[in-house]
Amino acid sequence: PGQAAAWGIAGLATSAAxxxxxxxxxxxxxxxxxxxxxxxxxxxxxxxGSGDVVTFQAFNGNSTVYYTANCRQGLLNGNTxxxxxxxxxxxxACQVGFGR
Numbered sequence: 001p002g003q004a005a006a007w008g009i010a011g012l013a014t015s016a017a018x019x020x021x022x023x024x025x026x027x028x029x030x031x032x033x034x035x036x037x038x039x040x041x042x043x044x045x046x047x048x049g050s051g052d053v054v055t056f057q058a059f060n061g062n063s064t065v066y067y068t069a070n071c072r073q074g075l076l077n078g079n080t081x082x083x084x085x086x087x088x089x090x091x092x093a094c095q096v097g098f099g100r
Contacts, residue, residue, distance in 0.1 A: 018095040032059065035092045038085035047097045054097035058089055069093050 021033040022044050031045040041059040048055050052072035057064050069076050071094035081087040 018092050022096060033092070035085075035088050038088040040085060040089045040092075042089065042092050042096070044096050047093060049097040054093050056093050056097070058093075067093070069097075071098055 032041045043057045046057040076090045
């Protein structure tokens with residue numbers, strides 16, 4: 001919650017919300033979920049976790065981009081999220097990767 005305020009957003013999507021999106025995507029045989037309150041589409045099938053870090057791909061509205069997120073430190077590609085959209089993407093990837 002503290003990081004959400006620092007990123008300039010009121011709140012992050014809950015684990016239950018992200019799980020529901022993944023379950024819905026599985027039912028419709030899609031590998032992407034639309035990250036809540038953002039312009040990103042996360043390819044949840046590409047998420048690989050190790051330690052506190054997940055790597056994954058997401059569509060940013062223009063192209064598919066590879067990302068690395070440190071879920072414990074709250075970093076996306078080594079930096080703090082620069083926008084609410086990036087914070088939501090980081091949150092969703094960590095929720096899928098580690099359930100946190």
